[in-house]
Amino acid sequence: MIAIKGLSKRYGANEVLKSIDVQFDKGRVYGIVGENGAGKTTLFRCVAGLENHGGEISSSLEPLKNHLGLLLAEPYFFPKITGEEYVRLLCNARGRKVDGIDGRNVFDLPLGKYASAYSTGMKKKLALTAILLQGNEYFVLDEPFNGVDIQGNIVITEIIRNLKELGKTVLISSHIFSTLSDTCDEIHLLSGGRFIRSVRQADFPVLEAEMKQAAIGSRIEALGLT
Numbered sequence: 001m002i003a004i005k006g007l008s009k010r011y012g013a014n015e016v017l018k019s020i021d022v023q024f025d026k027g028r029v030y031g032i033v034g035e036n037g038a039g040k041t042t043l044f045r046c047v048a049g050l051e052n053h054g055g056e057i058s059s060s061l062e063p064l065k066n067h068l069g070l071l072l073a074e075p076y077f078f079p080k081i082t083g084e085e086y087v088r089l090l091c092n093a094r095g096r097k098v099d100g101i102d103g104r105n106v107f108d109l110p111l112g113k114y115a116s117a118y119s120t121g122m123k124k125k126l127a128l129t130a131i132l133l134q135g136n137e138y139f140v141l142d143e144p145f146n147g148v149d150i151q152g153n154i155v156i157t158e159i160i161r162n163l164k165e166l167g168k169t170v171l172i173s174s175h176i177f178s179t180l181s182d183t184c185d186e187i188h189l190l191s192g193g194r195f196i197r198s199v200r201q202a203d204f205p206v207l208e209a210e211m212k213q214a215a216i217g218s219r220i221e222a223l224g225l226t
């Protein structure tokens, strides 16, 4: 469980998160949606302990950052480190030995090659593999499906379902509604620094319809296409 109370974050005059209160429970998958710049990544970075912020973030396993795997939307890798070395480095940081790494290479990555030379999708798969093998309890996945091939997306969807069954807590952001409705128990809509809508599975179609209506409105007519 992760409990967030009065979370606020500003960059200079830009107040990105405004006193957010929310709880993320064990064995549940949460989707975070919101338009570009709404603050999803900022929220995730705060949860992962990468940003100073107002308010409190606590968890049933402390310190939270030692049990949390963060998948960044654009993972960065130091040059001259192979995929295998990266996975081992992250696992060692948690005092975890990785045996039979080749057998656990679910995305068939070229682990002997430099990670910095991987494609965008391969980098994401590598970063995800590493946080999975770390044996985390909490997973914060910023746009995990974006840039990943169809097979990879299918595997990631199954992995998320598996994490839920194992009782892990998973937060995901995505700009593709179906990826969230396939995996999440709840979806929170972030706007103006707050969660303005929080819906459970049964109401996902309602939320999707609302967001579609708000997105399209009369914009297409305004284009005056003929």
Ligand SMILES: Nc1ncnc2c1ncn2[C@@H]1O[C@H](COP(=O)(O)OP(=O)(O)OP(=O)(O)O)[C@@H](O)[C@H]1O
Residues within 6 Å of the ligand: 011, 014, 016, 034, 035, 036, 037, 038, 039, 040, 041, 042, 043
């Ligand atoms: N390091 C930073 N310094 C200053 N402003 C920042 C910084 N990081 C993010 N911001 C600002 O915070 C706001 C939220 O950004 P954030 O990246 O969290 O949004 P997001 O919801 O993840 O967007 P997207 O869907 O485009 O990825 C934006 O206005 C952004 O410009």
